[in-house]
Amino acid sequence: MTNPLLTDTPLPLFSQIRPEHVEPAIDQLLAEARAVVEQQLKATDRYTWKNLIEPIENIEDKLNKAWSPVSHMNSVVNSDALRAAYNACLPKLSEYATEMGQNEDLFKAYRAIAASDEYPSLDTAQKKIIQNALRDFRLSGIDLVVEKKRRFKEISQELSSLASRFEENVLDATNAWTKLLTDELELTGLPESALAQARQTAEQNGLEGWMITLQFPSYHAVMTYADNRELRREHYEAYTTRASDQGPHAGRWDNSEIMEKILALRHEKARLLGYNHYAELSLATKMAETPDDVMSFLEDLADKSWRQARRDLAELREFARVHYGTADLQPWDIGYYSEKMRQHDYQLSQEEVKAYFPVTKVLPGLFAVVERLYGLTISEIHDFDAWHPDVRFFEITDQNGELRGKFYIDLYARPKKRGGAWMDDCVGRKTIDGAVQTPVAYLTCNFTPPIAREGVSAPTDRESVASIAREGVSALTGPEPVPTGSDPALLTHDEVTTLFHEFGHGLHHMLTKVDHLGVSGINGVEWDAVELPSQFMENWCWEKDALALMSGHYRSGEPLPDALFDKMTAAKNFQAGMQMVRQLEFSLFDFRIHRDYDPDKGGRIYEILNQVREQVAVVQSPAFNRFAHGFSHIFAGGYAAGYYSYKWAEVLSSDAFSLFEEKGIFDPDTGSAFLANILEKGGSEEAMDLFVKFRGRKPTIDALLRHNGIAA
Structure with missing residues (x-):
């Protein structure tokens, strides 16, 4: 049997990958990796980049390129068999990582290279990789005695398994709940697009009526519009x-x-390494220096935002009382009355806005924005292997005609697909003997898919776009409506912003010019700076000249009207105070459960969450609310004691964008400077040093507050 995970191809063979391929491939590649490490360590006693680090980087790249499609498919086309194969490999991968991190001979070899005559002649990226490796050896327990090393390995393996189980539980619970409604009156208030989606979901399940689910597009529609x-x-x-x-x-x-268990094991791991708690350990790879720095930053933002958040809620309560006679505003009323208030105060309907953001306009508009910013050309590739019919594939070339990156994009929510939006690494950039390995990214979202009209099957996105391409621009902009059943997916402005956010991550990964995997793209970037390029891209979603490139009525092609744009900008900071303190609630909760963990008292998860809510929240949650049980970012993702990174990176991104506000949002010199100093450098230098090179100074909080309409 040929194993597609062991086939040397430029891109994964998704359609050929089966669950039974996974464990044999990973077992073989782990064995090869161990053999390479052992062989290179024994081959000489004078270690260099070429005879040690490069061979290990190459074999681990081979391992990563096999594991990447498995991990990705587990998130986007999950099945019981694939899940079992994925979980069987997690402890093996964790064991290998810990084993390498605790390999005394390998550690001594890296130290020898750092102290060698060769070291000064290495480039900046190579030196950064070596310094990061020496740090990571310490964070992997290299200095521990044998018994503690063994315990460290057990902890690492168990944490890996627990994180996977956490995510699986959230996915299964999300898929398990549905509600079928047979009386359309029960869904009064929902826009036609949401009703059509609910009807389509019922049909797909062989039922008549309207089915709502916990997939986010369905949940958001009900919470925002259902009377x-x-x-x-x-x-x-x-x-x-x-x-x-x-x-x-x-x-x-x-x-x-x-x-x-996760909190207990993280605390034990931190203590084994000599840290007081996991929050200290987390900061070892971040820009922030101490837990006090993080808490001061968050509490300062909370202090500046809390009064405005209180005013936001008071105004909403008064609006609901006066206009709808609702005196006891509950959490399930917030989104509903907020939308009513937005429409009342600004005459702005999210459904009206959606009509101007068909995906067939937004995606080319996104590409046009980055083309003007960085001189890039993005072209679609139609002949490729994918995991689902909705997936599309593109390549990026620069103004010199050089291929810079490729990316898959998977936009729509569906069962067996993890919620949220993310960018992940399919292939990383490296250069061997002058040949560049082109970086490849996965861009994943969970938007509402195109909706079938009665009697017509909804086209896949690829089919609808291909049809438009065949028929020309008039297919979208001509006087006649798009034929029934072929309307493109319509995005909310929030979804447009999400798409730009994830593409910012993708650009960071794909536009790197670093030639060594350890610090190319997002690799090696401090975690509290990794959101800079993504949040930075969101700013163009509010600029009139940029919106002109990405918007147009999905039937008439009419440009976004000035009056509607004015309403959008007027409403931009609607309830900004409430939104700010909600994110601060998540950040403070995450940091405190890791900083304040006490083995004698346990996690005290909801005790601490309630304390944080008393400190910063203005909307109080009911006793049954179990938000933390689905907080995958910190329990199953990479944001443990690091969720504050979103707000810290927003400081960086707002301040970086303020230079474009001064020079012009498409100023080519400023775009080139951001490309050269941030996107192309990856993790090859300290994030603060790179920011200062671009901005000419350290960041300030002023632009963040201004962009959110909050008084300094």
Whole structure:
């Protein structure tokens, strides 16, 4: 049997990958990696970049390129068999990583290179890789005695397994809850697009009526538009109790014990390495220097935002009381009355806005923005292997005609696909003997898919775009409506912003000019700076000249009207105070459960969350709310004791964009400077040094507050 994960191809053979391929491939590649390390260590006693680091980098790149499609498919086309194969490999990969991190001979070899005559002649990226490696050896327990090394390895393996189980529970709980409605009156208030999606979901399940789910597009539509308050409450409870001891599936996929174990093991790991708590350990690879620095930053932002958040909520309460007679505003009412208030105060409807953001206009517009910023050309590739019919594939070339990167894009929500939006690494850039390995990214979102009209099957995105390409621009902009059943997916402005955010991550990965994997693209970038390029890209979603490139009515092609743009900008900071303190609530909660962990008291997860809510929240959650049970960013992702990074990176991105505000949003010199100093450098230099090279000074908080309409 030919194993596609062991086939030397430029891109993964997704359609050929089966669960039974996974474990044999990973076993073989791990064995090869161990053999290479052992062989290179024994081959000489005078170690160099060429005879040690480069061979190890190459074999580990081979391992990563096999594991990447497995991990990705586990997130986007999950199945029981694939999940089992994925989970079988996690402890093996964790064991290998810990084993390498605790390899005394390898550590001594790296130290020898750092102290050698060769070291001064290495380039900046190579030196940074070596320094990062020496740091990571220490963070892997290289200095521990044998018994503690063994315990460190056990902890690492168990944490890897627990994180996977946490994510699986959230996915299973999300997929498990549905509600079929047979009376359309129960869905009064929902826009036609949401009703059509609910009807299509029911049909796909062989049922008549309207089916709502916990997939985010469905949940968001109900919470924002449904007049039926009891339906909103029921949907809210189902969503906020996923994978917990509460709600309609209480105890079935309960993450409670997993969360406690994760916090306990992280604390034990930090203590083994000599840190007081996991928050200190987390900062070893971040820009922030001390836990006090992080807490001061978050509390300062909270202090500046809290009063405005209180005013935001007071105004919403008064609006709901005066206009709708609702005196007891509950969490499941916030989104609903906020949308009513937005429409009332600004005459702005999100459904009206969506009509001007068809994906067939937004995606080319996004590409046009980055072309003007960085001189790039983005072209679609139609002949490629994919994991789902909705997936599209593109390549990026620069103004010199050089191929800089390729990316897959998977835009729509569906069952068996993890929620949220993310960018991930498929292939990283490196250069061997003058040949560049082109970086490849996965860009994943969960937008509402194109909706079938009655009697017509909805086209896949690839089919609808191909049709438009064949028929020319008039297919979207001519006087006649697009034929029934072939309307493109329509994005909310928030979804447009999400797409730009993830593409910013993708550009960071793909536009790197660093030739060594350890610090090319997003590799080696301090975690609290990794969101800079992504949040930076969001700014263009609010600029009139940029919006002209990415918007147009999905049927008439009419440009976004000035009046609608003015309403959007007027409403930009609507409830900005409430939004700010909500993100600060997440950040403070994450940091405190890791900083304040006490083995004698356990995680105290909801005790600490309630303390944080008393400190910064203005909307109080009901007792059944189990938000933390679905907080995958910190329990299953890379943001443990690091969720504050979103706000810190927003300081960086706002300050960076302020230079474009001064020079012009498409100023080529400023774009070239951001490309050269941030995007192309990856993790080859300290993030603060790179920011200063671009901005000419260290960041300040002023632009962040101004962009959010918050008084300094």
